[in-house]
Amino acid sequence: xxxxxxxxxxxxxxxxxxxxxxxxxxxxxxxxxxxxxxxxxxxxxxxxxxxxxxxxxxxxxxxxxxxxxxxxxxxxxxxxxxxxxxxxxxxxxxxxxxxxxxxxxxxxxxxxxxxxxxxxxxxxxxxxxxxxxxxxxxxxxxxxxxxxxxxxxxxxxxxxxxxxxxxxxxxxxxxxxxxxxxxxxxxxxxxxxxxxxxxxxxxxxxxxxxxxxxxxxxxxxxxxxxxxxxxxxxxxxxxxxxxxxxxxxxxxxxxxxxxxxxxxxxxxxxxxxxxxxxxxxxxxxxxxxxxxxxxxxxxxxxxxxxxxxxxxxxxxxxxxxxxxxxxxxxxxxxxxxxxxxxxxxxxxxxxxxxxxxxxxxxxxxxxxxxxxxxxxxxxxxxxxxxxxxxxxxxxxxxxxxxxxxxxxxxxxxxxxxxxxxxxxxxxxxxxxxxxxxxx
Amino acid sequence: xxxxxxxxxxxxxxxxxxxxxxxxxxxxxxxxxxxxxxxxxxxxxxxxxxxxxxxxxxxxxxxxxxxxxxxxxxxxxxxxxxxxxxxxxxxxxxxxxxxxxxxxxxxxxxxxxxxxxxxxxxxxxxxxxxxxxxxxxxxxxxxxxxxxxxxxxxxxxxxxxxxxxxxxxxxxxxxxxxxxxxxxxxxxxxxxxxxxxxxxxxxxxxxxxxxxxxxxxxxxxxxxxxxxxxxxxxxxxxxxxxxxxxxxxxxxxxxxxxxxxxxxxxxxxxxxxxxxxxxxxxxxxxxxxxxxxxxxxxxxxxxxxxxxxxxxxxxxxxxxxxxxxxxxxxxxxxxxxxxxxxxxxxxxxxxxxxxxxxxxxxxxxxxxxxxxxxxxxxxxxxxxxxxxxxxxxxxxxxxxxxxxxxxxxxxxxxxxxxxxxxxxxxxxxxxxxxxxxxxxxxxxxxxxx
Numbered sequence: 001x002x003x004x005x006x007x008x009x010x011x012x013x014x015x016x017x018x019x020x021x022x023x024x025x026x027x028x029x030x031x032x033x034x035x036x037x038x039x040x041x042x043x044x045x046x047x048x049x050x051x052x053x054x055x056x057x058x059x060x061x062x063x064x065x066x067x068x069x070x071x072x073x074x075x076x077x078x079x080x081x082x083x084x085x086x087x088x089x090x091x092x093x094x095x096x097x098x099x100x101x102x103x104x105x106x107x108x109x110x111x112x113x114x115x116x117x118x119x120x121x122x123x124x125x126x127x128x129x130x131x132x133x134x135x136x137x138x139x140x141x142x143x144x145x146x147x148x149x150x151x152x153x154x155x156x157x158x159x160x161x162x163x164x165x166x167x168x169x170x171x172x173x174x175x176x177x178x179x180x181x182x183x184x185x186x187x188x189x190x191x192x193x194x195x196x197x198x199x200x201x202x203x204x205x206x207x208x209x210x211x212x213x214x215x216x217x218x219x220x221x222x223x224x225x226x227x228x229x230x231x232x233x234x235x236x237x238x239x240x241x242x243x244x245x246x247x248x249x250x251x252x253x254x255x256x257x258x259x260x261x262x263x264x265x266x267x268x269x270x271x272x273x274x275x276x277x278x279x280x281x282x283x284x285x286x287x288x289x290x291x292x293x294x295x296x297x298x299x300x301x302x303x304x305x306x307x308x309x310x311x312x313x314x315x316x317x318x319x320x321x322x323x324x325x326x327x328x329x330x331x332x333x334x335x336x337x338x339x340x341x342x343x344x345x346x347x348x349x350x351x352x353x354x355x356x357x358x359x360x361x362x363x364x365x366x367x368x369x370x371x372x373x374x375x376x377x378x379x380x381x382x383x384x385x386x387x388x389x390x391x392x393x394x395x396x397x398x399x400x401x402x403x404x405x406x407x408x409x410x411x412x413x414x415x416x417x418x419x420x421x422x423x424x425x426x427x428x429x430x431x432x433x434x435x436x437x438x439x
Numbered sequence: 440x441x442x443x444x445x446x447x448x449x450x451x452x453x454x455x456x457x458x459x460x461x462x463x464x465x466x467x468x469x470x471x472x473x474x475x476x477x478x479x480x481x482x483x484x485x486x487x488x489x490x491x492x493x494x495x496x497x498x499x500x501x502x503x504x505x506x507x508x509x510x511x512x513x514x515x516x517x518x519x520x521x522x523x524x525x526x527x528x529x530x531x532x533x534x535x536x537x538x539x540x541x542x543x544x545x546x547x548x549x550x551x552x553x554x555x556x557x558x559x560x561x562x563x564x565x566x567x568x569x570x571x572x573x574x575x576x577x578x579x580x581x582x583x584x585x586x587x588x589x590x591x592x593x594x595x596x597x598x599x600x601x602x603x604x605x606x607x608x609x610x611x612x613x614x615x616x617x618x619x620x621x622x623x624x625x626x627x628x629x630x631x632x633x634x635x636x637x638x639x640x641x642x643x644x645x646x647x648x649x650x651x652x653x654x655x656x657x658x659x660x661x662x663x664x665x666x667x668x669x670x671x672x673x674x675x676x677x678x679x680x681x682x683x684x685x686x687x688x689x690x691x692x693x694x695x696x697x698x699x700x701x702x703x704x705x706x707x708x709x710x711x712x713x714x715x716x717x718x719x720x721x722x723x724x725x726x727x728x729x730x731x732x733x734x735x736x737x738x739x740x741x742x743x744x745x746x747x748x749x750x751x752x753x754x755x756x757x758x759x760x761x762x763x764x765x766x767x768x769x770x771x772x773x774x775x776x777x778x779x780x781x782x783x784x785x786x787x788x789x790x791x792x793x794x795x796x797x798x799x800x801x802x803x804x805x806x807x808x809x810x811x812x813x814x815x816x817x818x819x820x821x822x823x824x825x826x827x828x829x830x831x832x833x834x835x836x837x838x839x840x841x842x843x844x845x846x847x848x849x850x851x852x853x854x855x856x857x858x859x860x861x862x863x864x865x866x867x868x869x870x871x872x873x874x875x876x877x878x879x880x881x882x883x884x885x886x887x888x
Binding site: 064065066343344345346347349350362369370371391392 | 468469471472473475476477478479480481484500536537539540
C-alpha cells in the first residue's frame with residue numbers, strides 16, 4: 001500500500017487533492033460533500049469584501065467536439081456574507097478534523113482590515129490561509145487580486161501583514177498575468193509565507209459570437225476579459241510551477257494548479273515540485289466524483305514506480321529543468337515509420353511537407369492504390385512533428401542515430417570553440433564533422 | 440392467393456421506417472471531428488463519384504454546411520440517395536483507415552445525409568449554370584444516370600430535357616430502393632432540386648411510343664440513354680403464368696408506392712435468386728406480413744451476389760435460405776400453391792471456370808408457397824433502342840467509350856445500369872456526370888483540354 005498523505009507548508013491532508021478556491025468550494029454543503037467523496041482538502045472560495053455578481057459569468061472553449069478544453073469566468077469572490085462563510089468553515093472543520101480546510105482571503109489593502117480578517121479566520125479552526133493575489137477581473141479593478149499579485153512590493157507588504165499575525169500556515173496564491181513569476185514568489189518568501197499556490201486564472205477573452213458579434217460571456221451586450229482555466233492552461237501552469245520550484249531564492253512548498261483534470265496531470269505537477277494540487281474546472285465539469293480515479297490512478301502509478309509516499313516523488317523532475325544553453329546539440333534522432341501498423345492516412349507526409357522539413361516521401365505499395373509514407377532519414381531533422389500527428393499509437397518513433405563521432409557540445413561551448421563572430425560557414429563545417437546536415 | 444393478413448398502419452410504419460436514423464447536429468459534429476482528415480483519403484478513391492469526403496466532413500465540423508454541400512454536389516448530383524442507398528460498407532466506409540486500426544469507420548453515409556438534409560431544408564444557392572451554349576441534350580430516363588447527366592449538362596450551358604415513361608420521375612431512386620433505406624420523397628426532393636437548376640422533365644413519355652426516335656434526334660443535338668435495365672430476366676419455369684408469380688423489380692416498385700395495405704403478399708413466399716434485389720424482395724415481404732419467406736438459390740452461400748450486410752439483414756428478418764436449391768416448376772390450381780425444387784451439388788467445371796451446380800437425382804421436393812418472386816437479374820429488353828443506328832449492345836450492355844461515355848453512334852451517349860449490367864446508384868451518378876462532360880467535349884472540341 002502506498003501513502004497518499006501530504007504536508008504542504010505545514011498543512012496536512014490525507015491526499016494531495018484539494019478543491020481550488022472557486023465555485024465548487026463555495027459552501028459547507030459542497031466542501032463536506034467533496035470530503036465525503038474523497039477529496040483531501042479544500043481551499044474555501046475566497047471570502048472578503050462585499051461583491052455582486054453578473055449573468056452570464058462563464059465561457060467555455062470547445063475544441064474539435066470536446067467540451068470545455070478551457071473555461072473562463074468573470075465571477076467574483078464569494079458573494080455570501082463573510083460571517084456566514086466563517087460559520088460554515090468552522091462547522092466543516094469540526095466535521096472533518098483530518099481534512100485540510102484552507103481559507104482564501106481577499107481584503108481591501110489596509111493593514112487593519114487584513115489583520116482583523118486573519119484573526120477571525122483563524123478562530124474557525126481552519127488549517128491555513130491562502131492569500132488571493134490572483135483574481136484577474138473585477139476585483140483587480142478595485143485594487144485587489146491580481147492588482148496585488150502583479151506588484152511584488154504590494155505582495156510582500158500585505159503578506160507581511162498577514163504572517164505577522166497568523167498562527168497558522170499562509171499560502172500566497174500568484175497570478176500568472178505577469179512577465180516573470182519569480183519576483184512575486186520571492187516577495188512572498190521575503191514576507192515569510194509558508195507556501196506558494198499557483199497559478200490563478202489567465203487573462204482571456206473566450207470568444208466572440210459569430211451571429212450577434214457579442215463577446216462571450218455576454219453580460220447584457222458587453223464582454224470583458226475573464227480568468228481562463230481548464231485543461232488548455234496546464235502547460236503554462238506546469239512551466240510556472242517548475243520555475244518557482246527550481247528557484248533557490250523561493251524554496252517554498254507549492255500547491256500547484258491550472259488544468260489539473262486527472263491523476264496524470266496531478267503527478268506531473270507534483271513531479272515538477274507541487275506537494276498538493278488544486279482542482280476546479282474538472283469538478284465544475286464532472287463533479288466531485290472524479291477524485292476516486294485520481295486517488296486510485298495515482299496510487300497505482302506510485303506502486304508501479306515503487307514510490308511509497310508522495311514525498312518520494314514530489315519535485316523529482318525539477319532537476320531536469322534546464323535551459324536551451326544546456327542542451328547537447330549533437331544528439332540526433334530520425335523518425336521511423338512502422339509500415340505494418342501504418343494506416344496510410346499520410347497525415348505525417350503533409351505535416352512534414354507543408355509544416356516542417358519535407359523529408360517524408362510517399363511510395364507506391366504493390367497491388368494497392370494506397371501510398372506508403374517513408375522517411376528520407378538523411379534529410380530528417382528529428383523534429384518529431386510526424387509522430388505527433390500520427391493517429392496510430394506507436395507507429396512513428398523517434399530513433400536516436402548513433403553518433404559518427406564521440407562528443408557532445410552545448411551552445412555556449414560551441415560559441416567558445418568557433419571563431420567569433422560565428423559565420424554560417426564555420427558552423428556548417430563543425431556540424432558536418434558530426435554528420436549533421438541541414439538541407 | 441392465400442394472402443397474408445394485413446397489418447395495422449402502426450406496424451407498417453414500424454416495419455418500413457428508415458432503419459438508419461439521422462444525426463442531430465451535435466452528434467454529426469462529434470462524428471465529423473472523429474474523422475482524421477487524411478491527406479490521402481482512401482474513402483475518396485473508393486467512392487465511384489470521388490466526393491472529397493474528408494473535406495465535406497471537415498466542413499461539417501467547422502459549421503460550414505453550405506461549403507460541405509457544395510463539396511458533395513460538385514462531385515455527385517444525387518448525394519442524398521447515395522447517402523442512403525449506397526453499400527457504404529464496401530465503398531467509402533469500407534475503405535476508411537479506421538478499419539486498419541480495428542476501429543469503427545467514420546459514418547460517412549450518415550454524415551453525407553446530414554449535410555444533404557440541411558441543404559434541401561435550407562436550399563441555399565450554390566451553382567450558377569454556364570450561359571446557354573446553343574446546344575441541347577435529350578435524356579432518356581430520369582434515373583440517377585439521367586438526372587446526373589441533365590444536371591451537369593445544364594451547368595455546362597446545355598438546354599436539357601429528360602423524357603421519363605413513368606408518371607413519377609427518379610427511376611430506381613424513386614421506385615427501386617427499399618423504403619426502410621429511403622423514402623420516395625427523398626428521391627423526389629433530388630429531382631426537384633435538379634429541375635430547379637433548369638432541367639426540364641417530361642413524364643409519362645415513352646420513347647418509341649409517345650415520341651419516335653426520329654423526333655428525338657430532330658429535337659436534340661445529342662441524346663443520353665439512361666434507361667437502366669427495365670425488364671426482369673425471365674427464367675422459364677413451368678407454372679409461371681399462375682397468379683402469385685411476380686418479378687422482383689415490379690414487386691419492389693409496388694411496395695415503394697408506400698401504400699402497404701394495398702400490396703398483397705402471400706403467407707408463404709419464395710424468392711428465386713440471391714442478389715441484393717432478392718434480399719430486398721424477401722425483407723419487404725416479411726415486413727408486409729408474410730409468415731414464411733424463403734430464398735431459393737441454386738449455388739452456395741459463398742457465391743451469392745448479395746452483400747454480406749444485406750444477407751445479415753435478411754437473417755434478422757428470419758428469411759430462410761435454401762442454398763444449392765434449384766426451382767423446377769411452380770404448381771397450383773389457378774394460383775401458386777407450391778414451388779417444386781431440386782437439390783444441387785457443385786461439380787468441377789472445365790479448366791478455369793467456376794464450379795457448376797448440377798441437379799442431384801431424386802432430390803426433388805415440394806415447398807408449399809403462396810407466392811413466387813423471380814429475382815434473377817434484369818436486362819435491357821426489347822425496345823426502341825433497336826431503332827438506333829450503330830448502337831452496339833451485347834449481353835444487355837450498351838457499349839460506350841469508358842472515358843466519354845459516347846456510344847458507337849456519335850449522337851448517342853449512355854450511362855448507368857444500361858452500360859454496366861446493373862450496379863449502384865452512385866455508379867450511375869458518375870456515368871451521367873461524365874457523359875455530360877463527354878458531350879461537351881464532343882460538341883465543343885476547342886474548349887476541351
